[in-house]
Amino acid sequence: MRSTGLFYALTALFALCAPMLGLYPVFMMQLLCFAMFACAYNLLLGFGRMLSFGHAAFFGSAAYATSWLVTAHAWGPAAAILGGVVVSGALGLAIGAIAIRRHGIYFAMITLALAQLAYFVCLEAPFTGGENGLQGVPRGSLLGVLPLRSDLAMYYLVLAAFLAVFVFIRRVVHSPFGQVLKAIRDNESRAISLGYDISRYKLVAFVLSATLAGLAGSLKALVLGFVTLSDVQQSTSGEVILMTLLGGTGTFFGPIVGAALVVTLQQYLSDIVGGWVTAIIGAVFVACVLSFRRGIVGELAALRLRH
Amino acid sequence: MKLQTLAMAMAAALATAAVSRAALAAADQIVIGDIDDMSGVYADVLGAGGVEAINMAIADFGGTVLGKKIVTLSADHQNKPDIGASKFRQWADEAGLDLLLGGSNTGVNIAMAKVAAVKKVPLFVIGAGGASLTNEDCTPYTVHYVYDTTALANGTATAIVNAGGKSWFYLTADYAFGTQLQNAASKVVEAHGGKNVGAVRVPLGAADFSSFLLQAQASGAQVLGLANAGTDFSNSLKAANEFGITRTMKPAALLAFLTDIHSLGLKTAQGLYLTTGWYWDLNPDTRAYAKRYFAKMNRQPTMDQAGIYSATTTYLKAVKAVGSTDSDKVMAELKRMKINDMFASGGYLRADGVMIHDMYVMQVKSPQESKYPWDYYKMVKKMNGEEAFGPVTGLCPLASK
DSSP: OHHHHHHHHHHHHHHHHTTTTTOOHHHHHHHHHHHHHHHHHHHHHHHHOOOOSOTHHHHHHHHHHHHHHHHHHOOOHHHHHHHHHHHHHHHHHHHHHHHTTSOHHHHHHHHHHHHHHHHHHHHHSTTTTGGGOBOOOOOOEETTTEEOOSHHHHHHHHHHHHHHHHHHHHHHHHSHHHHHHHHHHHOHHHHHHTTOOHHHHHHHHHHHHHHHHHHHHHHHHHHHTOBOGGGTSHHHHHHHHHHHHHHOTTOSSHHHHHHHHHHHHHHHHHHHHGGGHHHHHHHHHHHHHHHOTTHHHHHHHHHHHHO | OHHHHHHHHHHHHHHHHHHHHHHHHHSSEEEEEEEEOSSSTTTTTSHHHHHHHHHHHHHHHTSEETTEEEEEEEEEOTTOHHHHHHHHHHIIIIIOEEEEEEOSOHHHHHHHHHHHHHHTOOEEEOSOOOGGGGTTTOOTTEEEOSOOHHHHIIIIIHHHHHTTOOEEEEEEESSHHHHHHHHHHHHHHHHTTOEEEEEEEEOTTOSOOHHHHHHHHHHTOSEEEEEOOHHHHHHHHHHHHHTTHHHHSEEEESSOOHHHHHHHOHHHHTTOEEEESOOTTSSHHHHHHHHHHHHHHSSOOOHHHHHHHHHHHHHHHHHHHHTSOOHHHHHHHHHHSEEOSSSOSSEEEOTTSBEEOOEEEEEEOOTTTOOSTTOOEEEEEEEOHHHHHOSOOSOSTTSOO
């Protein structure tokens, strides 16, 4: 337990110092946003064993909502992020309420289908800019006090949001609610026989996950100053699954490692190999599934338990 | 304990990488970037040939300017605005980018123009046509160099309406470029007494055009306006031929490149009207450039591949003239100078960023008329720059009517 605490402290220290080390802040912010997205996804997959194929819908709808509120209605960043989160939460409630009635592959297919609906709304709706997306989204200043134009200020805002989400997810998982969720994951019939209203637990987990994914999307839209169809696309849903599985589902740190790996590969490999990035990441995924099924962090944790 | 070692190693590795990259950006050099579609529907039109043309331009300029070495960066935006914009931002922040040459795809270029405005790095749009780049989406750092949708419509649509094609149906690429091209063409058609019957929007890079073409056929229009480009254009025209639609409707290529005609073959493409900013077989200067390009790429350059050479040279000339890479000074010089080279004669940059130069309305030759390889076009009309690009619209705050 002590070494885990030390590890977290070291990582947090590293994240705090990252801009001073000369790491490109925009890249680090992108990485943190995807890490937050993966952590939110992990809450659903790792602790609730619900495999959603449509999480980009929440990530993207919040990004669109935030960008639209900022560009068309001149909302401040805090209010716009809140607006985006509310939209993704509401969408999560709507999609979740339908999807949790089924299990396994049917659950996955329902989320995929409904997320594709959300995608077409973003493609066709008059305020989303179609194939171009929404461009030139200003960051504004936080609550009218802290200007976010500099990458450094924005970085620390994203980092703070990320740490808050991370602590929040830990808290949720360790709460009685989280214990019940895990019980449902491990043996659903038994949880029912113990008298738990499992669909309610599942729905709350789904909405929580959608909301946090939305927060990540809203932040990403502000960081990069635009939102495009890539954010709601099915491939983004696939990426977040990949990040979570690579890092290790059901571990707290796994999604972060997975997100870091995938985002770094995409960013730096795309210069060298172009469109082949997808194939390379696919190969990494296959290797991961064949040789270390618990994911990177999952395997490390298992290794430590054995010693 | 293992986790700690891992964390230490990770931190050390990242720190080393960061230091080495910071050193790269600090070096004394002029950095020219090129963000283009290198693998998708527009890869033939500019793509790798464009990179070669930039390198030719730099080599012809002597490889240095103001005593600094000129280096290039290139990236594939995969037709995604987010990839283009984040790459541009990253180069501007980290690599000390001095000039960005924007490849094909209007949507991506609009996204990159927003970055140009924030980062104050000149953006020369080469391959994208959307006229909004110098209207609603204009910035003080945008230059629209080769052609735009206004010029294409003024050239091709006018020629076809005057030749009797009065009623139009459009097959439109479903993003900024396609809609802008369709709008521009519709206006020209109406202004010349024709009428617009309808339009269907087709996703970028569609594989199957049959249902869209059947809608076009059912419209009963005389002209099938193809408001798309690259392989989308050649695929839709091929499909229209296979469906026999070209027997009842006259296809209009609102944007066609030499490479498209080459891949279609003259048998399919003969008789098409098209508008181009440059053609390799215009005069001795263009032929001389084309010959050098052909020696490297084994095909004749498109107007974009000639335009990107000219744009690179023009920028370097401006830098040399002002003795600085300061974006505002260079832009001021660019708007003052005349552009005379194998691409444009007497070209100049208007306040809204459009490079005003002659455009040519061409008709594709029949197989019998074509005398030697790549002998594809005969000139119908030469439009001077003001006629082709039209008056200032007033939508860009930088230029008043």
